[in-house]
Amino acid sequence: MLEKLLREDRVILDMQATTKEEALRELLKPLQFDPSKEDIILDALLKRESIGSTGIGKGIAIPHTRSLVLDQVYLVVGRSKKGVDFDALDKKPVYLFFLLLAPPQDPGTVYLITLGKIAHLSRKLARTREYLEIDDPKAFVDYLLKLLKEE
Amino acid sequence: MDEVLSKLIALHDLDQLLKELESPEYQELGFEVKETRKKELLKRREELVRQIPEQVYRRYERLRKRYGRGIAPVVGGVCMNCFIQLPTAVVSGPDKNQRLETCSNCGIFIYLA
Numbered sequence: 001m002l003e004k005l006l007r008e009d010r011v012i013l014d015m016q017a018t019t020k021e022e023a024l025r026e027l028l029k030p031l032q033f034d035p036s037k038e039d040i041i042l043d044a045l046l047k048r049e050s051i052g053s054t055g056i057g058k059g060i061a062i063p064h065t066r067s068l069v070l071d072q073v074y075l076v077v078g079r080s081k082k083g084v085d086f087d088a089l090d091k092k093p094v095y096l097f098f099l100l101l102a103p104p105q106d107p108g109t110v111y112l113i114t115l116g117k118i119a120h121l122s123r124k125l126a127r128t129r130e131y132l133e134i135d136d137p138k139a140f141v142d143y144l145l146k147l148l149k150e151e
Numbered sequence: 152m153d154e155v156l157s158k159l160i161a162l163h164d165l166d167q168l169l170k171e172l173e174s175p176e177y178q179e180l181g182f183e184v185k186e187t188r189k190k191e192l193l194k195r196r197e198e199l200v201r202q203i204p205e206q207v208y209r210r211y212e213r214l215r216k217r218y219g220r221g222i223a224p225v226v227g228g229v230c231m232n233c234f235i236q237l238p239t240a241v242v243s244g245p246d247k248n249q250r251l252e253t254c255s256n257c258g259i260f261i262y263l264a
Binding site: 036040043044047048050051052053054056062065066067068069071089103104105109112115116119 | 152157160161163164165167168171172176177179180181182183184185188189191192195220222223224226231262264
């Protein structure tokens with residue numbers, strides 16, 4: 001499922017955000033929701049962040065939420081070369097983001113399974129930080145797919 | 152979008168978040184959840200509820216007890232709570248989501264996706 005969600009047009013390799021809210025807004029942009037919908041999703045993401053950061057440490061964050069206004073599961077991958085203060089668990093800047101959004105109900109609990117897979121993938125990514133060196137969206141997706149296949 | 156509708160959606164999303172935080176499947180993922188912050192979220196829920204007309208909120212809670220949710224999306228003209236096709240006039244008018252509507256079959260508040 002994660003493989004199907006990874007799309008070149010939903011990869012941002014030069015994030016400009018410097019704050020948590022800016023980062024979330026920037027990650028929502030490729031999905032081109034209308035403004036009222038985007039505000040509702042951003043609000044839900046910020047509420048989730050308010051109870052504990054989804055910055056899991058080692059430079060990676062997995063912001064996520066469900067919302068009634070979503071019709072399917074969406075994934076956006078973002079990278080910031082300068083890093084974002086995301087209030088991560090280890091208090092260090094976040095360089096890589098996986099934004100996962102889902103509708104209220106999804107068959108087969110795709111959302112939770114995908115969250116688990118992203119967390120697993122993040123542990124692999126944190127080992128080498130090669131993701132900081134790739135500057136082409138297609139190559140970036142291919143790199144993530146390669147890591148996903150490695151066991 | 153109708154203001155009350157957007158508040159109901161925010162309330163629905165918040166209720167779902169609070170419910171999901173309690174689920175063992177979510178807890179297994181190991182994301183940080185601070186218990187004290189959860190109380191703050193409950194206070195924000197109260198603030199949100201104050202912005203919703205009382206009769207609308209009472210109905211939302213009644214529906215939530217009955218169906219597990221007070222508002223449901225309508226996808227392709229079908230209410231995702233009762234799976235009944237809704238009249239075209241309701242689902243495809245120019246004022247989509249500009250008024251708070253309910254499903255003519257199950258009575259749940261609806262959001263036209």
